[in-house]
Amino acid sequence: DIQMTQSPSSLSASVGDRVTITCRASQGIRNELDWYLQKPGTAPERLIYGASSLHPGVPSRFSGSGSGTDFTLTISSLQPEDFATYFCLQHSGYPFTFGQGTTLEI
């Protein structure tokens, strides 16, 4: 199975900050990686698909980059509603695997 190592596990930041979260795959997965946001008590919502494409309706302050084994999610200017948990998902083949999550805290 492909292992996804996500870092950091938690991050303290302020409104207006630029933040970066990374995921590293244990083997190359081309661009078959998505990023999700999850707020407490709700289902995950997709932010980025195919490593760098913005999911419809997602604000442009979110961006993704990377290919192969190393991937990055960047939030250019944090808003109050962005404080949540973020996950990456590799969908290069079955089984799909998730990163461990990054909790973004004020």
Add this chain to the structure above:
Amino acid sequence: QEQLVQSGADVKKPGASVKVSCKASGYLFTVYHMHWVRQAPGQGLEWMGRINPNLKDTDYAQKFQGRVTMTSDTSTSTAYMELSALRSDDTAIYYCARAPAPRPKLGTYYYYGLDLWGQGTTVTVSS
């Protein structure tokens, strides 16, 4: 609008089985595969498997082989996930989520991520 609506919370005793439903609406049910993902309290997300509602073929995570069964009913656009021999560590929120069917690409397949999720179903296993 496109949505996935799951069945309500359930409480089961150890050793029992649970069956969670996921009803799709607003899109063509048979064009997408349905995946199941679970999240134990305070933990991350764990992929359990997927079903092609059209052909009924499935792939399950090794961890759940022999205990999980995924089925679908195209007449009602509903997918089901049944987990048997429940243990306390199966206590979790169970999500269904759809993904477009894999497509052939350069001698292999391109797999798509999960673009629409159900609201989740809490399953509690307790004696």
